[in-house]
Amino acid sequence: LVLTLILAESSVELVPNEIAHHPAIIASARRKQREPSDLILDQSYHHAAIIRLRNAGAGRGRPDIVHFSLLTALGSPLNAQRELQCFVHTRDDHVITIDSRARLPRNTDRFTSLLEKLYQDSVVPSTGASLMSLSNQTLQTLIERQRLDQVVALSTQGIDKPLEQVADELQHFKKPAVLVGGFPDGHFSHETVKLSEKTYRIDKRRLDAWTVVGRTIYDYEKSIGLKRF
């Protein structure tokens, strides 16, 4: 039994061409000694450029959400037990596969630099066992290739169901998956919702993605009776 966690439509992407010449991007590129188009878009440094994008760039350039969520997931007892598989699907249809033994940088700037290396080489580290790999893939392809037998999306637009009950439902399947949005605002696209058998709201409040990740894994651990001692 392995639970698959997919951070879906995540706000991770390379700097788009239309803002590659913006001073905020150029300054960042100089500091990192990289080409502007090889940088990961990052609200913390590129805000002035991001607001020039369509829709004022709402929800774009948030690698920190993926970072915190992955640290939470990879640090879980479920992952230590090798019963968790994590993927990051991005808003522009890239999929990052993360090895359960990956020890990610604890610092978000260093994580973002690692993503830049990943986008350049498609795999990190460049030698030895791969800890993260990148491919061009839609969420649908990922779901099909992983042969998932139940896909549940978590969203504030879903049907109300306490997470304990969602977890109980998941543990009846051999290869269930949970989709959590790797973005700060807005909702899953219709395509993502269509790919999910169920969409649940687990709390009346809107929670951060990493909080949802931590609680989902914990409730799933309890429902499968993961041994703690």
Ligand SMILES: C[S@@+](CC[C@H](N)C(=O)[O-])C[C@H]1O[C@@H](n2cnc3c(N)ncnc32)[C@H](O)[C@@H]1O
């Ligand atoms: C910061 S939220 C994204 C904002 C979006 N407006 C929302 O409320 O779903 C990040 C992700 O956490 C999950 N999430 C947050 N609050 C939730 C809730 N109350 N019920 C179910 N999922 C939730 C969803 O997967 C969401 O895409």
